[in-house]
Every structure is written in structure tokens, then in C-alpha cells.
Amino acid sequence: MSEENNNFDVQIQRQVQGAGRSFMLDVSFQTAARQTVIYGPSGAGKSLSLQAIAGLLQPDRGHIRFQGQTLFDSQAGIALAARRRGFGYLFQDYALFPHLNLRQNVAFGLQRGLFNPGARRTHPEVEHWLRRFELSELAGLHPHQLSGGQRQRTALARALVSRPRALLLDEPFAALDPELRERMREELQGLLQELQLPMLMITHDPEDLERFGQARLELRHGRITQTR
Numbered sequence: 538m539s540e541e542n543n544n545f546d547v548q549i550q551r552q553v554q555g556a557g558r559s560f561m562l563d564v565s566f567q568t569a570a571r572q573t574v575i576y577g578p579s580g581a582g583k584s585l586s587l588q589a590i591a592g593l594l595q596p597d598r599g600h601i602r603f604q605g606q607t608l609f610d611s612q613a614g615i616a617l618a619a620r621r622r623g624f625g626y627l628f629q630d631y632a633l634f635p636h637l638n639l640r641q642n643v644a645f646g647l648q649r650g651l652f653n654p655g656a657r658r659t660h661p662e663v664e665h666w667l668r669r670f671e672l673s674e675l676a677g678l679h680p681h682q683l684s685g686g687q688r689q690r691t692a693l694a695r696a697l698v699s700r701p702r703a704l705l706l707d708e709p710f711a712a713l714d715p716e717l718r719e720r721m722r723e724e725l726q727g728l729l730q731e732l733q734l735p736m737l738m739i740t741h742d743p744e745d746l747e748r749f750g751q752a753r754l755e756l757r758h759g760r761i762t763q764t765r
């Protein structure tokens with residue numbers, strides 16, 4: 538397999554210290570699949586791995602490449618900032634800004650820097666994703682006025698508005714009740730199919746692994762233990 542055929546080529550090490558304990562992340566994998574799922578129990582190092590790939594956590598050593606482009610390489614002294622990696626990131630709790638309305642939350646995905654988009658300012662790309670997720674009529678509401686599914690759609694719209702070249706998803710369905718979870722899985726699967734967008738998902742839910750894992754990686758104690 539040539540390097541350019543890989544979506545993700547990751548080989549990283551990072552030690553974290555917390556509350557008198559130390560945790561060693563030592564993750565290596567390559568995947569050419571459009572949909573890759575990293576599966577593992579709580580505390581395995583899934584979030585740390587995804588954060589490192591996104592550029593939110595700097596590894597001590599190693600490299601991260603996406604479609605042949607080096608995003609991080611400790612030896613070559615390369616460490617692209619998160620916003621320059623071109624990924625859309627969906628946080629586990631969606632991390633919507635409570636003081637911004639839905640349209641402003643989505644518009645934030647276009648921002649480069651700390652600046653709050655105006656409450657009534659519109660942007661064609663923002664309006665496109667609001668329509669795509671049937672959120673246009675709710676655009677003036679704030680996150681606490683939305684249902685779980687609407688919050689997830691808002692977070693997805695925010696991740697997609699900058700036209701990312703891949704989606705990174707952290708436990709995308711964990712915050713939803715079981716019935717809604719199933720509906721949102723269908724919705725995400727349809728969206729990924731439509732956009733043909735590569736994605737990397739981390740989850741502890743075997744159902745996510747089954748449904749989304751074209752390539753499946755199992756993570757335990759900071760290491761990939763199984764690849765399918």
C-alpha cells in the first residue's frame with residue numbers, strides 16, 4: 538500500500554501525568570478505510586489519541602500523516618496547528634457555546650480566532666448546513682432550548698461548515714437516549730455516504746463499532762491491541 542492511499546498514518550507516544558499516576562499513550566496504526574473506528578474501554582486512551590490527531594494535544598514523539606501529508610513529525614520539527622489540519626471535530630458533549638444561538642454556534646466553525654459572530658449575520662455556508670439539518674427555523678434558539686438530536690445536528694453543522702477533509706468524532710451518540718441514538722446513527726451514516734467524507738470515530742459502544750467500523754482498531758491501556 539502506498540503512503541498516499543492511507544487516510545491516517547499514526548505513530549505517536551505521549552506520557553500524561555495526573556493525580557500521582559502516569560499514563561503512557563503508545564498508538565500506531567495505518568488505515569486506508571473511509572470509516573475507521575477506534576474502540577476501547579473507559580480510560581484506554583481514546584480521547585487522548587483523537588486529541589493528538591486533531592492537534593489539540595502534542596505527542597512527545599512520532600508522526601501523524603493524513604493522505605500522505607505530514608501534520609506532525611517530532612523528528613522533522615513539524616506540528617501543524619489544529620485549525621490548519623482541516624478536520625471537523627465533534628466533541629462528546631458537543632461543546633456548544635451556551636451564550637450563542639444555534640446560527641452563531643454553527644458560524645463559529647468558520648471563525649479563525651476569538652470573535653463572536655453577530656446574532657443576525659448570515660453566511661451562505663452556515664445557511665446551507667442549517668437547511669441540511671432542518672435547523673433553519675430554530676436558528677435563533679440557544680443550546681439549552683434544543684433537544685439532544687438538535688444539539689448533535691448543530692454540532693455536526695459546526696464541524697462541517699468549514700468543509701473539512703475528514704471528520705473526527707468523539708463518542709458521537711453517548712449523550713443521546715437509545716431511541717434517538719439509533720436515528721442519529723442512520724442520519725450520520727447517510728451523511729457520510731453522501732459526502733464521501735473520511736471519518737475517524739472513537740467509541741466504547743460495540744454497536745458503533747459494528748455500524749461504522751470499515752476498519753476496526755481496539756485500544757487497551759494506551760496501545761492498539763487488535764486491528765480488523
Ligand SMILES: Nc1ncnc2c1ncn2[C@@H]1O[C@H](COP(=O)(O)OP(=O)(O)OP(=O)(O)O)[C@@H](O)[C@H]1O
Nearest residue numbers: 553554555560578579580581582583584585586741
Ligand atoms: N490531561 C490529562 N492529564 C493527565 N492524565 C490524563 C489527562 N487526560 C487523560 N488522562 C488519563 O489518561 C488515560 C486515558 O484517558 P482518555 O481520556 O484518553 O481515555 P478514554 O479511552 O477516552 O476514556 P473514556 O471513554 O472514559 O473517555 C486515563 O487514565 C486518564 O486519567
